[in-house]
Amino acid sequence: MKAFFIKYTAVILFLTLLSSCEDFLNEVPQTARSAENFYKTAADFNNAVIGAYANFKNPGLYGNGGTNASMLWLTEVTSDNSTHGATKAVSNLSQFELDEFNISLSNTVTTAAWTGHYIGIGRVNTILDQLPNATFEEPLKVRYEAEARFLRAFNYFNLVRLFGDVQLIQNSIDNPYGTNTIARTSADAVYDLIISDLIVAENNLPATIPATEAGRASKWAAKALLGKVYLTRNQPELAAPKLNEVILSGQFNLSTGYAATFSPATSYANNKDVILAVQYKTGLVGQGSALWSDLIPWGIPGTLFGTTGSGGGFMQPTEDMEKAYEPGDLRKDASMQSTYTAANGTLVNVRYVVKYKQTGPQSGDADTDFPLLRYADVLLMYAEALNTQGQTAAAEPFLNQVRTRAGLPEKTGLSQADFALALEQERRVELAFEGHRWFDLVRTGRYLPVMTTKGYAVKEFHRLFPIPQRETDLNSQLTQNPGY
Template identity: 40%
Template sequence: MKKITYLFLILAAFGIAGCKKDYLDLQPTVTQNTTNFYKTTAQFKQAVNGAYAPLQGLYNGTFWALGEMRSDNTSYEYDPYDQSGTNKMEIDEFRELNNNDMVAAFFESGYTDIGRCNVILGRLPAANLPAAAADTIAGQALFLRAFNYFNLVRMFGDIPLVLTEVQSVGDAYKIATKTAAANIYTSIIADAQAAVTKLPVSYPSAADKGRVTKGTAETMLAEVYMTQKKFDLAIPLLRAVIASNVYRLNADYADNFDITKKNGPESIFEIQYQEGNNGLGSDFVDTFIPWDYYDNDITGYYIGNNAQNGWNIPTQDLINAYEDGDNRKDASLVDFTSDEYGFDLPFIKKYVSKSAVQGVTANDFPVYRYADVYLMLAECLNEQGFAGGDAFKYLNLVRERAGLEDKSIGNADPALDVSNQAAFRDAIAHERQVELAFENHRWFDLLRTGKAKDVMTAHAVREKAFKKDYWTINSAAYSNIRLLFQYPLNEGNLEH
């Protein structure tokens, strides 16, 4: 009976019994008959919108825990009155088991999205759509499939590789077999390369704001190559994004997170949300605000004491990483002194906005920003050989926007002097930590650069020393700094 239950879930996840939520056009959910659907451009556009939809739940619900709280950037505020958030504390302290529902939800969301993309790509050739429309649809589905696999392989390592529509129980059993991570990366690269050739540089209609573009695919593919230490292959992709002249840095860093300026000139890809009782809102401010923040000046409504609040709280390590005069700090954090504990407890400002209904704000979540492209290119150039020049140029463009002085070789200020390749690596790591704070990059950056164990081991010492004065830390906290999450129990059962 257990296997039958899991098979039903995985069949549903891969689209055998799926509805299509119009993610970008924000239309009502529609159930279609698969025998008369997937025929027209409009139907395939609706199906593609349905492939974007799981990303809303992923970023609302689990990604910030696995991608940011797992790192030294954020932690949690202990709530002695409500212990129903134990699953999140376990992730933060590297003590989650293979039945952790947050981890399982991340895994399931990824494969739900992959399944929808497989249906689109499998049925598209028979539809005989106009070439331009078919390319745009295929490009989006290829990107989304690659994006989900890229997130999953970095989190779990060896995972199932499924590239066709699941149509039977027998197919469901077959897809439960893990594939080596190297082969997953091969598939990711193939999909991303194809997406680059098919996606438009931009969309003529404002209604298509938020869809992935050629630049989105180039940025992701560059990050994939960087993860594989293939910096020479990443450089032309990043230069192509810059040469497209589609993107530019916002003059004001805070504009990247202003709900009145969404999908702005710096946005390469962001998860779209809409305020209202339509199931399309974001709830970041509710989740990331301390549970003992009792004023309503931030949210517009009273924050109650429950397990919904107090997560993804900035750590002292991150706060210390900001240089004096860095204007990103005030744009990223709200100062707060805990009513319960009395110590400073800043919380994330990037996703703060007032809304009429609790838990349904319009704050988008950035995935790729143009500043990220500059920092990735600077890193790649340095890895090809420390020589100054463009590497410093792109690093300092990001610093200048933050109100900081340039770093350079032989600078009279020791804090600004970067004299060798290793020092430049440190400068890039620091800049990425503060520039992209709370955007789910930090844990992946630590993994990619091989610094995760060392950084998190040192971080653990400081965290435990700080927290012991306020609450009891589980004895197993940080005892095993794992680089991969445990494979979800339910999925593992399908292999047997």
């Protein structure tokens, strides 16, 4: 399952050497050397695509799965799902700014998110610019273009939801100051690019991904993401057909148990719930995840949890999150725990996430993958798309598929409004700690009422994050989001 991603370290090292070694016989500018000498063969482009997938591990996206994963800070800790369970210090002020909804323009988490996603966009833009000049067989060119467009769409989809209007860059930029005069483009135009890229991707990506390439996008990943985009754009009539195509494909189902979905012991071939995931590889090869180590309660020895080091207290579940689970919900114990046993045998009351638990000797070197797209999410989105169009009865079976796997009774006969609230609740507990809650509440217009009712100091402008001060200092064309 992990063989494809073991290449990450070698690929990044290769690209680094490519841009830093001097050719004393025929020296060319560094930026030109990468474009002129690297992008020649199918293997070159394949390595470049692997490098583009590797950007999922950028700290501005999902990091190595730990406390440097900006997307989890911005979507979980800023919601009612979790809080930062560490002791406040100078070193983590930016994280506490998110927790307290007092976000500064120099916040390191939002800055990393902005920069990290644009690094990913830059990588795929270079691939797309160089592909027309490639001379290898057309089927591979078509696939590499489709993968690059999928990844560009994924990066821009995160950016536009986090920041609203953003810089729309569709070509590679060699000049390090080349973006310093590019103003923000309307969110509508950004979404137009996202949709056009995903349409190319869904039409040209392979239907199946072999185990040796686990972690690469299939056409079903593109359709699932496109359905999510349409739902975010309040176009349920366009979202429903795309999501239904994924359902009817027969490629995915909920036969994988909930806990097994996140277990490193579950093979790629047997995990029918995960459509796309950031993959990690333990074994001290630089490809492990730190998520389990960082989820352990703050300052507690990792030996109590089957690892080394000490806990980071990251993404500590709130009391409200704990109470969100219905009695008998099988997902609760698979997602979080409320106690642990101390070294002296006493029971300590503290909540922590166990969804990504990894038993192993090395801190920060877990094998547990992080899901980006899941079939359960597709089912719930499809139910939402149907319900939004007034087809509540038709939507019920898809909600109930998810509830049945969780060991819960079916919900039937709800009004359209009550079904929408049931979906909101189901998405919260099904997708807890996976980076969906903030997006869901903002997308449905429920962020302000839900959060303020629970006593959070959330304002209307918190539906977007601030454009980083570093970026506005470098580019006078960049305007700031209201409220910051």
